[in-house]
Each structure stands twice: as structure tokens, then as C-alpha cells.
Amino acid sequence: MIRFENVGFSYDGKRQILKDISFEIDDNASVGLIGANGAGKSTLIRSVLGFLDFSGKITVDGTEVTKKTLPEIRKKIGYVMQNSDNQMFMPRVVDDMAFGPKNYGMDKEETERRIDAILERLSISHLKEAYNHKLSGGEKKMASIATILTMEPSILIMDEPTSMLDPYNRRKIQDVIVSLPQTKLIASHDLDFICDTCEKSILLYDGEIRGYDLTERIMRDRDLLEGCHLELPYRYQ
Amino acid sequence: MEINRKLSDLRRLDELSAGTSYIHGIHTLFILLVTFIYIVTLMSFDKYDLTGILMMFLYPVFMFRLAELSFSESLRKIRYVLPFILFMGILNIFFDRDPYLVINGFRLSRGAVSFFTMTVKGFLAVEASYVLIATNSIYDICAALSMLRLPRILISLFLLTFRYITVMIEEVANMTEAYSLRAPGQKGLHISSWGSFLGQLLLRSYDKANELYLGMEARGYTGDLRNYDIGKPVLKDYVFLIVVSALIILCRLINVPVTIGNLIRR
Ligand SMILES: Nc1ncnc2c1ncn2[C@@H]1O[C@H](COP(=O)(O)OP(=O)(O)O)[C@@H](O)[C@H]1O
Ligand SMILES: [Mg+2]
Numbered sequence: 001m002i003r004f005e006n007v008g009f010s011y012d013g014k015r016q017i018l019k020d021i022s023f024e025i026d027d028n029a030s031v032g033l034i035g036a037n038g039a040g041k042s043t044l045i046r047s048v049l050g051f052l053d054f055s056g057k058i059t060v061d062g063t064e065v066t067k068k069t070l071p072e073i074r075k076k077i078g079y080v081m082q083n084s085d086n087q088m089f090m091p092r093v094v095d096d097m098a099f100g101p102k103n104y105g106m107d108k109e110e111t112e113r114r115i116d117a118i119l120e121r122l123s124i125s126h127l128k129e130a131y132n133h134k135l136s137g138g139e140k141k142m143a144s145i146a147t148i149l150t151m152e153p154s155i156l157i158m159d160e161p162t163s164m165l166d167p168y169n170r171r172k173i174q175d176v177i178v179s180l181p182q183t184k185l186i187a188s189h190d191l192d193f194i195c196d197t198c199e200k201s202i203l204l205y206d207g208e209i210r211g212y213d214l215t216e217r218i219m220r221d222r223d224l225l226e227g228c229h230l231e232l233p234y235r236y237q
Numbered sequence: 238m239e240i241n242r243k244l245s246d247l248r249r250l251d252e253l254s255a256g257t258s259y260i261h262g263i264h265t266l267f268i269l270l271v272t273f274i275y276i277v278t279l280m281s282f283d284k285y286d287l288t289g290i291l292m293m294f295l296y297p298v299f300m301f302r303l304a305e306l307s308f309s310e311s312l313r314k315i316r317y318v319l320p321f322i323l324f325m326g327i328l329n330i331f332f333d334r335d336p337y338l339v340i341n342g343f344r345l346s347r348g349a350v351s352f353f354t355m356t357v358k359g360f361l362a363v364e365a366s367y368v369l370i371a372t373n374s375i376y377d378i379c380a381a382l383s384m385l386r387l388p389r390i391l392i393s394l395f396l397l398t399f400r401y402i403t404v405m406i407e408e409v410a411n412m413t414e415a416y417s418l419r420a421p422g423q424k425g426l427h428i429s430s431w432g433s434f435l436g437q438l439l440l441r442s443y444d445k446a447n448e449l450y451l452g453m454e455a456r457g458y459t460g461d462l463r464n465y466d467i468g469k470p471v472l473k474d475y476v477f478l479i480v481v482s483a484l485i486i487l488c489r490l491i492n493v494p495v496t497i498g499n500l501i502r503r
Contacts, residue, residue: 051451071459079455086448087455089400091251091374099376103457105464131255133248151456 001027002048002155002185007056009047017043018054019207030177030184032194032215035204036229041187042082044204045159048185049079060155075104078153078182082160084144088132093124093143096132100151111150118149122176138169145176155183162190191233195219203228246314247403253306253371260304264474265373265467266381271481272369276362278489284329284351285337288495290358292488296481297364304372311367318363326355375399380462389461396462400449405442412438 002025009018017040025031033041047054050070058065060073081087090096094115101111119125124142127135135143141161148156161177162170170193177184177197188194194201194215201218203211205228211218218224219233231237254261260268275296282290301308333348369378379396383389412434416426426434457464 046451049451049455051454071457074455074457077455081448081452081455083448086445087452089449089453090376091255095255095374095376099458100456102466103459103462103464105466107466108468111466129255131248131252133251147456 001025001059001061002183003057003059005057005059007044007047007054007058009043009052009054011043017207018047021056021207021209023202023209023212025183025185028181028183029200030186030198032198032201033185033187033204034189034191034194034201034218034230035187036189039204039228040207041189041204042159043207045079045157045185045187048157049074049077075151076153077155077157078148078151080145080148080156080158080161082163084137084140087144088140088147091131092128093130093132093135093146094128096143096147097150100147104151114150114152115146118146121179122146122149137164138166138172141165141169141173142176145173149180153182155185156180158184158186160188160190161186162188162193189230191219191225191230192235195233195235203230205229247406250314250371251374254374256305256372258303258305258372260300260368260372262473263372263477264470265377266384267470267474267478268369268373269378269381269385270478271485272365274482275365275485278485279358279361279365281489282354282358284354285347286492287350287354287357289492290354290361292491292493293361293485295488296485297361297368300365300368304368306368306371311364311371315363315367319360322356322359322363325359326352329355376462376465377467380465380467383461383463383465384467389463392461397446397450400453401442401446404445404449405438408438408441408445412441 004021004023007018007021008016010016021044033044035041043052046052048058048060048065050065050067050073060076063069063072065073088096090099097115097118098111101114106114115128116125119128122142122145124139124146127139127143130139130143132140132143141164145158145161158177161173165173170190174193174196177186184198186194186198198215200213201211201215202209203218203224210228211221211224220236222232225232275293279290279293282293297308300306301311329348329351330346331348333346333351335347336344337347337350338345373381375396379392382392382395413426416430416434420427
């Protein structure tokens with residue numbers, strides 16, 4: 001469970017990027033975090049991961065996010081970055097997938113077993129020995145999700161997973177995300193994608209929560225969306 | 238483009254380190270130790286001992302073989318370092334003019350000999366390090382260094398420098414590409430743009446470096462690779478260490494040209 005209580009944040013000490021944010025995400029829920037560019041989606045995500053010095057209180061499974069609890073928090077949360085190039089840094093996909101488990105001191109056989117199972121599950125076994133810098137955009141995104149899954153997080157947080165993907169790969173990522181059992185928080189301005197992957201959605205505008213409801217209810221509310229510089233998803237237009 | 242080539246040089250090292258040769262299968266810690274022993278042995282040669290050092294060529298020759306590396310490729314990779322190696326010894330030629338050897342009026346100065354010796358030493362040390370880097374990922378090497386209880390700040394510095402350099406080069410490549418698109422027909426970067434270019438580069442790489450660090454932290458990196466598991470050494474690793482170190486020391490003790498000379502004279 002993720003819980004925000006009156007969270008605020010500012011990069012420069014002047015302009016508030018997150019303004020008094022409070023909400024809760026239940027276990028195994030899938031929640032979309034939608035909002036126009038600059039609404040504060042990435043900033044909100046980074047605060048959960050403890051990368052920012054926010055005010056207020058964030059708890060993950062009852063543990064408050066502080067400097068001291070960071071290792072524990074990060075073990076729980078799998079963070080799929082917007083830019084896969086920043087996420088992947090080992091020569092091959094398999095090395096990258098092993099990096100997390102190796103850091104947690106997991107033994108070789110167990111690591112290997114996990115890697116194979118996850119590659120299988122994402123149907124990318126053929127990419128196991130591939131070099132990261134030779135992957136296409138879609139493959140790279142898949143592989144970066146794979147590197148996160150090997151750490152067996154109970155919560156998945158993704159920042160704009162479909163940016164830079166073509167429709168075919170977007171569809172593949174969508175199927176994978178839907179099939180994952182974890183608690184999910186997915187930031188995106190791709191509203192159709194959120195409709196297909198998340199039961200509920202948080203609508204963020206200028207650092208404030210403007211709505212938190214069933215995805216369908218938010219997505220059908222033209223006035224609400226347009227007031228936040230978003231357009232109705234295609235399916236409801 | 239030159240920058241893209243440098244980048245692919247670095248990437249190529251990554252690819253090499255994922256190879257499957259005999260040496261790739263040896264535990265990183267043990268290759269690290271052997272490399273260290275080799276370099277120390279190399280440095281222990283007297284600076285006029287040009288003939289003695291010849292035997293030390295055996296090590297890179299065998300290691301390249303066993304690791305299935307290409308010698309000419311290594312030369313291309315280390316070409317930026319070679320001038321420094323030459324430079325270190327070159328002053329000797331001017332300061333140390335006493336004769337080392339005079340044959341039929343041809344005079345070889347002590348300075349020239351020590352210049353050659355130092356150059357060869359430097360070259361061999363670089364080649365030995367190349368074998369280490371080309372057969373092990375930088376993460377494995379850092380994990381091995383922390384097994385040796387090196388200060389974590391040093392290891393962290395080493396690792397992140399390596400990680401950021403790749404990114405910096407990538408950033409420069411992107412920016413020069415963007416620049417040249419809008420300055421067609423112009424060769425290089427006009428001097429008036431240097432300031433803003435550099436400023437941008439710093440800002441961008443700062444952001445990027447932060448991002449990368451977050452990416453590593455999000456996967457359990459905590460400032461060093463102390464818990465990073467690079468496997469347990471097995472028998473063949475110990476055999477490798479013992480045999481190769483013994484051979485290195487043997488090469489240190491036997492001066493082949495001199496030994497042959499002595500045999501002939503007898
Ligand atoms: N590192 C930073 N320093 C200062 N301001 C930033 C930084 N990152 C983002 N911002 C600002 O914070 C606001 C929210 O950004 P972000 O969280 O990235 O939005 P989103 O992900 O919703 O597009 C933007 O106005 C952006 O300019
Ligand atoms: Mg964002």
C-alpha cells in the first residue's frame with residue numbers, strides 16, 4: 001500500500017511542484033497517474049522512491065519513506081524509468097537483469113532461474129544475450145521492465161512506459177502490464193493506455209490532485225479533463 | 238563521426254567482456270591479482286635491463302591467445318595512451334648521455350636504453366590492463382576490488398566515472414549532431430558557440446548523471462558493490478593464479494638472451 005499525506009515539494013524553494021497531495025493506493029490495485037506535461041507526475045514518482053526531499057509523509061506498506069528506510073523501500077518498489085537508456089547500463093540484457101539480484105547477494109543459480117522465468121513470461125527469451133545498445137526502442141522497454149521484475153518487487157512504478165513506442169510495441173507492453181499481479185502506479189499522458197491498464201486514475205494538474213476515481217469515470221468527464229489540458233481518450237470521443 | 242567512434246570503442250569493450258573464452262571463465266578477482274602481480278614484476282626491472290624485460294612479452298602473448306583477443310584491435314584501442322608512455326621515457330635520452338654500449342663506433346647511450354625499457358614497460362603494463370578490462374565487466378572488476386577491501390569511495394569514484402564518461406560522450410555526440418544539422422557545410426564547432434555548448438553539456442550531463450545514479454540506486458546499488466555477487470572461486474581459478482604467477486616470476490628470474498649468450502660463450 002502506498003499512502004501520501006499532505007505531501008509538498010519544490011525544486012527551487014519557490015514554486016511548489018507538488019501541492020498538499022494526499023491519496024492511498026491499495027495492494028494489488030492498478031492506478032494511472034495522468035496529467036499534462038509538467039503536471040508533476042515524474043516528481044510525484046520520484047518522491048515515493050525517496051529521491052527528493054519532500055514535506056509531509058509518504059508510507060509504503062506502513063514504512064515511512066525516510067533516508068533510513070530507503071533500502072527497504074527500494075527493495076519493495078520496481079521503478080521503470082521513462083528513458084530505458086538511463087535504466088540499462090550493463091553490456092547485455094542478461095547482465096542487466098542480474099545486476100539487481102547480485103546486489104542483493106542472491107546466488108547464481110537462483111538468479112539464473114529467475115532471469116529465464118521472466119524472459120519467458122515477457123516472451124523475450126531471444127533477447128537474453130543481446131547487447132543493450134543494439135536493441136530497438138520496444139525491445140529496450142521490454143528489457144528494462146525485465147530488469148526490474150528480476151528483483152521481484154511487490155509494487156511497480158512506471159513513468160511514461162509508452163512514450164517512444166510504436167502501436168505494436170505499445171500493445172505488447174500493455175498486455176504485459178495487465179498480466180502482472182503487482183500493485184501498479186503508471187504515469188502517462190496516454191489516456192487510452194491508462195484506460196486499458198488501470199482500474200483507477202489520479203488526475204494531476206499543476207501539482208494538485210483534481211480527481212481520483214475509477215478510470216472510466218474520470219476519462220468520460222470532458223470538462224474535468226479539458227480543465228486540466230487533457231483531451232478525452234479516443235474511445236470516448 | 239569521431240565521437241561516435243569513441244563511443245563504439247567503449248561499447249566494444251563491453252561486448253568483448255561478455256566473451257566466452259578460457260580467460261573470461263576465470264574469476265575476476267584472480268585475473269585482477271595476476272594482472273597486479275605482472276605489473277609489479279614488470280616495474281621491478283632495472284631501467285637499463287632491456288634484455289631482461291623481453292621475457293615479459295610472453296604474458297600478453299599468451300593471455301591474448303587464451304582470451305581470444307585481437308592484438309591489433311588492442312593497439313587501436315590504446316593508441317591514445319601510447320603518446321603518454323613515450324613521453325614518460327623520452328627525457329632520459331637527453332639527460333642520461335653516458336654510453337651503455339659501443340660497437341664499432343656505434344654508441345648507444347644509457348638514456349636511449351632506459352627510454353626503450355620504460356616504453357616497453359609502459360606498453361606491457363597497458364596491454365596487461367587491457368586484457369583485464371576486455372575480459373571482465375567494469376562492475377565485476379569493482380566488485381573484485383571491494384573484495385580486496387579497497388576504500389569504497391575509490392571504487393565508487395572509479396565506477397561512476399566510467400559510467401558517466403560513456404554518457405558524456407553520448408551527450409556530446411547528440412549535441413554535435415543537433416548543431417551540425419543547423420550549421421550545414423560548417424566543419425566543427427564555431428568558436429562563438431563553444432561557451433554555450435560547454436554550459437549546455439555540463440547542465441545536461443549533470444541531470445543525466447543524476448538520472449543514472451537513480452537508475453542504479455533503484456536496483457539496489459548502495460555506493461559500492463560489496464554485496465554484488467561475482468561467484469565463488471573454484472579450483473581452476475586457483476590453478477590459474479598459481480601457474481601464471483609462477484610463470485611470471487620465472488620470466489623475471491631468467492634472462493633468456495643473457496643465458497643463451499653465456500651458453501654460447503662456454
Ligand atoms: N530537476 C528539476 N529542477 C527544477 N524543476 C524541475 C525539475 N524537474 C522538473 N521540474 C519542473 O517541475 C514541474 C513538473 O515536472 P515533472 O514532474 O517532470 O512533470 P511531468 O512528469 O508531469 O511532465 C515542471 O514544471 C518542471 O519544469
Ligand atoms: Mg514526466
